[in-house]
Amino acid sequence: MNGPPINGKGEIGSDSSVPLSQKFIFHGFRILLVVVLVGFVIALFPPKGPPVLGSYFEGLVLSDPVIAEISFTVPKSASELQRDRSDAAAGVPPTFRYRPEATDSMRLSLNRFFDQLDSLAYLGDEGVLRVFLLDQSLNASTEQASSLLDIETRRLLRENALLGAQEYALQGIVDAGQARELNTDRVLIQDPGIEDRRSISSEGILIGGDFHSRVADKIAGESSELREFLRLVMIRNTIYSLVFDAVVTEADREQARQAVPQIKGNVVEQEAIVRANEPITTEDLERLTAYGNELRRIEFLEESGLQLRLILGAFLMSLTIIGIFSVLLHLVRPAIYASMRSLLLLSGLVMIYFLVARIVGAYGLPVELLPISFVILPVAVLWDSRFALLLGFVMTFLTVAQPPFYASSQVLFLTMVGAGTAALSVRVLRRRAQTLVFATVISAGYAIVLLALTFLEQKTLSDLMTSAMWTTLNAFLSAFVAMGLVTMFEWFTGITTDQTLLEWADPNRPLLRRLSQEAPGTYAHSVNAANLGESAANAIGAHGLLVRIGMYYHDAGKVLKPQYFIENQPEGLNPHDSLDPVLSAAIVKEHVTEGSRLAKESNLPVVIQDFITEHHGTQFISIFYNQAIERNGKEKVTKQDFTYPGPKPQSKETAIAMMADSIESATRVLQEPNAKRLKNLVEKIIQNKQEEGQLDESPLTLAEITILKEAFANSLASIHHQRIEYPTSKHLTKSPQKTAGTEPIKIKDKEQIELEDMSQE
Numbered sequence: 186m187n188g189p190p191i192n193g194k195g196e197i198g199s200d201s202s203v204p205l206s207q208k209f210i211f212h213g214f215r216i217l218l219v220v221v222l223v224g225f226v227i228a229l230f231p232p233k234g235p236p237v238l239g240s241y242f243e244g245l246v247l248s249d250p251v252i253a254e255i256s257f258t259v260p261k262s263a264s265e266l267q268r269d270r271s272d273a274a275a276g277v278p279p280t281f282r283y284r285p286e287a288t289d290s291m292r293l294s295l296n297r298f299f300d301q302l303d304s305l306a307y308l309g310d311e312g313v314l315r316v317f318l319l320d321q322s323l324n325a326s327t328e329q330a331s332s333l334l335d336i337e338t339r340r341l342l343r344e345n346a347l348l349g350a351q352e353y354a355l356q357g358i359v360d361a362g363q364a365r366e367l368n369t370d371r372v373l374i375q376d377p378g379i380e381d382r383r384s385i386s387s388e389g390i391l392i393g394g395d396f397h398s399r400v401a402d403k404i405a406g407e408s409s410e411l412r413e414f415l416r417l418v419m420i421r422n423t424i425y426s427l428v429f430d431a432v433v434t435e436a437d438r439e440q441a442r443q444a445v446p447q448i449k450g451n452v453v454e455q456e457a458i459v460r461a462n463e464p465i466t467t468e469d470l471e472r473l474t475a476y477g478n479e480l481r482r483i484e485f486l487e488e489s490g491l492q493l494r495l496i497l498g499a500f501l502m503s504l505t506i507i508g509i510f511s512v513l514l515h516l517v518r519p520a521i522y523a524s525m526r527s528l529l530l531l532s533g534l535v536m537i538y539f540l541v542a543r544i545v546g547a548y549g550l551p552v553e554l555l556p557i558s559f560v561i562l563p564v565a566v567l568w569d570s571r572f573a574l575l576l577g578f579v580m581t582f583l584t585v586a587q588p589p590f591y592a593s594s595q596v597l598f599l600t601m602v603g604a605g606t607a608a609l610s611v612r613v614l615r616r617r618a619q620t621l622v623f624a625t626v627i628s629a630g631y632a633i634v635l636l637a638l639t640f641l642e643q644k645t646l647s648d649l650m651t652s653a654m655w656t657t658l659n660a661f662l663s664a665f666v667a668m669g670l671v672t673m674f675e676w677f678t679g680i681t682t683d684q685t686l687l688e689w690a691d692p693n694r695p696l697l698r699r700l701s702q703e704a705p706g707t708y709a710h711s712v713n714a715a716n717l718g719e720s721a722a723n724a725i726g727a728h729g730l731l732v733r734i735g736m737y738y739h740d741a742g743k744v745l746k747p748q749y750f751i752e753n754q755p756e757g758l759n760p761h762d763s764l765d766p767v768l769s770a771a772i773v774k775e776h777v778t779e780g781s782r783l784a785k786e787s788n789l790p791v792v793i794q795d796f797i798t799e800h801h802g803t804q805f806i807s808i809f810y811n812q813a814i815e816r817n818g819k820e821k822v823t824k825q826d827f828t829y830p831g832p833k834p835q836s837k838e839t840a841i842a843m844m845a846d847s848i849e850s851a852t853r854v855l856q857e858p859n860a861k862r863l864k865n866l867v868e869k870i871i872q873n874k875q876e877e878g879q880l881d882e883s884p885l886t887l888a889e890i891t892i893l894k895e896a897f898a899n900s901l902a903s904i905h906h907q908r909i910e911y912p913t914s915k916h917l918t919k920s921p922q923k924t925a926g927t928e929p930i931k932i933k934d935k936e937q938i939e940l941e942d943m944s945q946e
Contacts, residue, residue, distance in 0.1 A: 349400030546589030553655035577604020606630030631656035706752030716847035735796030742780025840883035
C-alpha cells in the first residue's frame with residue numbers, strides 16, 4: 186500500500202503501569218502461539234535420520250572393498266578451496282593505470298619551483314630564500330641555502346631534476362602506499378584509450394623513495410647537503426605516473442578464484458572407493474564422505490523411525506527462526522505484536538502455507554506450486570510491503586529447513602522471489618481488478634528466476650516452459666484467493682485498508698451528508714483542503730488517500746454550530762461580534778471535541794478520528810485572545826482558554842492535514858493571488874507551524890517539508906491561474922469599486938484569524 190500501516194494504537198507489552206502478572210499473561214500467550222506454530226510445522230515435516238553408510242576411521246583395514254554403486258565427485262574441503270583460491274588470486278598480476286601527463290605535470294611543477302627560486306636568489310638575501318623554502322615545506326640548512334645563491338648550483342639542480350622526471354616517469358613511478366601491490370613478477374599497465382593492457386616486469390617500476398634517491402644520485406659528485414636538498418625537492422614535486430587500479434585488479438583476482446575447480450577427484454560407477462586388505466587413508470575417508478553425501482542427496486539410503494534428538498534439533502531450528510521474527514515484531518511493530526487477532530491471522534496464513542507445502546512434498550508435486558504469495562499479498566495489503574517482505578524471507582528460510590526442500594536452491598530462489606514480488610507489487614488497493622496486475626508481476630518474477638536457473642543448471646527449454654506454467658498457475662490462483670479473502674481478514678483484524686477508506690469517502694455517509702447540508706461552506710472547504718492534502722502527501726510518498734478521507738471529516742464538529750464559522754456565515758453577519766471573546770474561543774475549540782464525539786458515534790476508524798483531534802494541534806487563537814485583553818485586561822485572561830486541546834500531529838498525514846487546512850483557508854482571503862504570492866503564503870504558513878513547534882511530534886523530515894511547500898504552491902498555482910476575460914461577461918466579473926465608508930469584511934474563521942496578517946497586504 187502507499188501509506189503506513191493503519192492499525193490501533195496502544196501496547197500493553199511495554200507499558201510500565203501494567204501489573205507484572207498481566208504482562209506475563211500477555212507475553213505468555215504469544216510465546217505459546219509461537220510454540221504451537223513450530224510444533225505444527227514439525228508435525229507436518231518430521232525429520233528423518235541421515236543415511237548410514239558405515240563406520241570408518243583412518244587406519245581401518247577392510248576385508249572387502251567398498252565399491253561405488255553410483256558415480257560421484259569428491260569436493261574439496263572448505264579450507265582446501267579457500268587455500269587454492271587464495272593462491273590463484275595471489276598469482277594475478279596487479280593492474281596499474283599509466284598517466285602520461287605525469288611527466289609534463291612534474292616538469293611544470295619543478296620549473297615553477299626553480300623559477301621562483303631563481304627570482305629570489307637574485308636578491309642575494311639568504312634569509313629571504315630560507316623563508317621561501319620553508320613555505321615550500323623545505324627546511325633548508327644554512328649550507329644548503331648558501332649554496333643555492335650560486336646560479337650554477339641552481340642550474341645543476343634544475344637540469345638533473347627535470348632529467349630525472351623525464352626519465353623515470355616514463356619508466357613508471359608508484360606511490361609507496363601502493364608498493365605492496367607489487368608482489369608478482371609482472372604487472373599489467375592500462376594505457377589511456379587502449380583496451381588491451383601491456384605486461385611489464387615489476388622490477389622496472391620505481392617506488393617513490395627509490396625514485397627520489399636515484400634523482401639525487403645524479404649529482405653524486407656534489408655535497409651530501411646538496412643531494413639531500415634535491416631529494417627533498419623531488420619529494421615535494423613528485424607526480425606518480427602509475428596508479429593502482431583496485432577495481433580491475435580485484436575483478437581479475439575474483440575471476441581467478443572462480444576458475445579454481447571445486448572438486449579434486451571423480452569416482453565412476455563400480456570403481457573401488459576403498460581396496461580390501463589395505464589401511465584406510467585420509468583420502469579414502471574423504472571419498473567415503475563424498476559417497477555418503479551423494480547417496481543422501483538422491484535419498485538412496487534412509488533410516489526408519491523418528492529420533493528424539495532429530496526432533497529436538499528441528500524444533501530448535503524452527504523455534505529460532507520464528508522466535509527471532511517474533512522478537513523483531515515486538516520491537517519494531519509493537520501494534521501488530523499487541524493485536525492477538527493480527528497474530529492469529531498471521532499464524533493461520535503460515536499454517537495454510539505449510540499444509541500445502543506438505544502436500545507438495547508428500548506427493549512429489551512441483552515445488553513451483555509452493556503458495557508463498559498467498560501469504561504475502563494480504564499481509565502487504567493489511568500492513569505494508571516491508572513487513573510482508575520480512576515475513577516472506579523468514580518463511581523462505583523456514584521452508585528450505587524442512588526435509589523435502591532441505592537446502593534446495595530452486596526452492597530458495599523461487600520462494601524468495603515470489604515473496605519479494607508479491608510484497609513489492611502491492612501499492613494502492615483501490616479495485617479488485619488490480620489482482621490481475623499482482624498476479625502478472627509475480628509470474629514475471631518467477632519467470633526471471635526460472636530463466637536464470639535454466640542457464641545455471643543447464644536445463645532444457647521444455648523444463649523451463651513446464652516450470653513457468655506451474656509458477657503462473659500458482660501466482661494467479663494464490664493472488665485471486667488471497668485478495669478475495671482480504672475483506673474478511675480486514676474485518677477480523679480491525680485494520681483499515683484503502684478499500685475501507687474509500688467506503689468512508691461516500692458522500693451519502695450520514696456524517697458527510699449532514700456536513701454538506703448543514704454546513705455547506707465547511708464541506709466545500711474540506712473538499713478543497715482534501716485535494717490539496719492528497720497531492721502534497723503523494724509528493725513525499727505518504728498515504729494520500731488517508732489524507733483525503735481524513736480531511737473530509739476533520740471539521741465534522743462544525744455541524745453543531747455552523748453559523749459561528751466564517752465559511753458558513755452570510756456576508757456581514759458574524760455572531761462573534763456580540764459574544765465574549767472567551768466564549769467565542771470556546772465555541773471555535775468545541776468543533777474539535779464535538780467532532781471527535783460525532784466521529785466515535787459514527788464508528789469512524791481511529792486513523793480518521795486522529796485528523797479531527799490533531800489537525801489544529803495546540804495552536805493559539807490569537808484574535809480572540811487579543812480581544813479579551815482589550816476588554817478585560819491581560820491579568821484576567823488565561824492563555825489556556827484560547828489554545829486548542831491537541832494533541833499535536835503524530836503522523837505525516839495529520840501534519841499534512843494541518844498545513845492543508847490553514848493554507849486552503851488563507852488563500853480564500855489572499856487578494857490578487859499569483860504564483861509568487863501563493864508560494865510566499867505557503868512558505869510563511871508552514872514556517873509558522875514549525876516555529877510554534879506544531880510539527881515537532883510528527884515524523885516529517887526537513888527535506889519532506891521542502892517538498893510539501895513546493896507541492897502546495899504548485900497545486901494552488903494551478904487552481905488560481907489567470908483566466909481569459911470574455912467581453913460578453915466582463916460587466917459581471919469586473920471587481921466593484923470601493924466606496925468611501927465601506928467596511929471590510931470581518932474575518933473570524935479560526936485559520937483566517939490566525940493567518941490574517943500574512944495573507945492580506
